[in-house]
Amino acid sequence: MPDTNAADVKIVDVIAHPLTQTLPRPTVTSWGRYTEVSIVLVEIRTDAGLVGVGEALARFSPKAYAELIETSLKPRLIGQNPTDITQHWRTMRRALSGRAGGMLIEAIAGVDIALWDITGKMANLPIFRLLGGVGRTQVPVYAASVNWGSDEFMDGELDRYLEKGFPRVKVKIANPVRDACRRIERLRKRAGDNIELCVDANWAYALEEAVEVGRALTANGYVWFEEPLRPEDEQGYEQLHRQCVTPLAAGESNYTLDQAMRLVSNRTLSYLQPDVARSGGITETRRMAEFAAAYDVSYAPHIGMSGIVCETASLHLAAAMPNLRAMECETDSSPFKTAITGAAPGADRQKNGYLPVPTGPGLGIEVDWDAVARLRTS
Ligand SMILES: [Mg+2]
Structure with a gap:
């Protein structure tokens, strides 16, 4: 951006693109069966000709x-300098009263990521360098997920991810508890001792049930x-933390740091998993990850059912946070990734469980706006 003084750049338009796709195969968790999913892409234009893109979990x-x-x-952004991101976050938060959460914070997340994209382009730096990198050029990822189903179905899912070379795999578990415990043992035997396994219950259990599942996980x-x-x-x-040796993970349901503070600061959680497209964008998710670091709680970005913008913003955060453990990596092809930037599914881009961090300015991705138009929600 050679001919423009950064201080003079102004936002001239904010366009929200609602997108919907049919999933190539359903996602099945304890919470339900998903066959269709949506996101919102946020496009922010400036008078300097720079365009930023963000994604809201929607x-x-x-x-x-x-x-x-x-x-x-x-209306709160038009005419403003895009780099005053912290101020814009506060202004947007005040757009509605009441406790932070829901659509408002997810919408703010989409705008916030687009503002970071523009700021990176203005500085001619990738976002992870703006955040203060830790010298990480690739990010450890885990396969997400072995869907819940019959023994044979879950075996097949696991095999598929191991064949792709993932050293870390997540397994969806649900009820009944007895089946969950049996499959936890079965998949461990199938994977062998050198594969890192974790489970996601998507809130399936009451406390006593979780204690029982926890014993199987520890064993x-x-x-x-x-x-x-x-x-x-x-x-x-x-x-549960007092009765379960296996470390607890949560955070994808938190919208802001306030909502994560208690279980991080008393070290109930060992892993904090905010989703950048839900938890207020890069600005708030960074605060959450840094707060977690102060308590030796690891950061493990959630990106489930999202698009390429969420995944890329998460890669930049993951590359810059010292307490990163591993990032989620979706294994199925998704038009929200393949059509929007031409990116192959994460499972095919990763090598030995690592995804490279983009090095171009801002997010470092090129959006195909014609493809975005084709995915528009009817
Ligand atoms: Mg989860």
């Missing part, structure tokens, strides 16, 4: 998110037990 009713962004957030050397209980039950997590 699995359902994406048009409602787009309306929220264009009617409540856009079989699983590295974490993700979202065993509903996220609101913080006391339940604290009790």
Whole structure:
């Protein structure tokens, strides 16, 4: 951006694109079976000709998110300098009163990521360098996920990921508890001792059930037990932590640092898993990861069912946070990734469980806006 003084750059437009796709195969968790998913891409234009892109987690009713962004957030951004990101976050937060959460914070996340993309382009630096890199050019990832199903189905899922060379694999577990415990043992035997396994329960259990599952996880050397209980039950997590040796992981259901603070600061959680497209974008997710680092809690970015912008923003954060453990890597092909930038599925881009961090300015990706138009929610 050679001919423009950065201080004079102004935002001239904010456009929210609601996108929907049919999943190539359903995602099955304890929470349900998903056949269709949506996101919102946020496009921010400046008078210097720079365009930034962000993504909001908006699995359902994406048009409602787009309306929220264009009617409540856009007017607060037009005419502003895109690099004053912290100030814009505060201003957007004040667009609505009440506790932080839900669509508002997810919408802010989409805008925030686009502002970081523009700021990186203005500085001619990738976002991970703006964040202060730690010399990491690739990020450890784990395969997500072995879907819940019959023994044979889950065996096949595991085999597929091991064939792709993943050294770390996540397994979805659900009810009944007895089946979950049996499959935890079965998959460990099938994977052998050198593969890192973890499970995600998507809030399937009551406390006593989670204690029982926890015993199976500990006996079989699983590295974490993700979202065993509903996220609101913080006391339940604290009790489970006292009765379960396997480390607990959660955070994809947190919208802001405030909501993660208690279970991180009392070290109930060993892994914090914010999703950058939900947890207020790069600005708030960075705060969460850095807060976690102060308590020796690891950062493990969640990106499930998202698009390439969420994945890329997560790679930049992962590359810059000293307490990174491993990032989620989706294994199926998704038009939200392949069509929007031409990127192959993460499972085919990773090598030995590592994904490279883009080195171009900002996010370092090139969006195909024609493809975005084709994915638009009807
Ligand atoms: Mg999860």
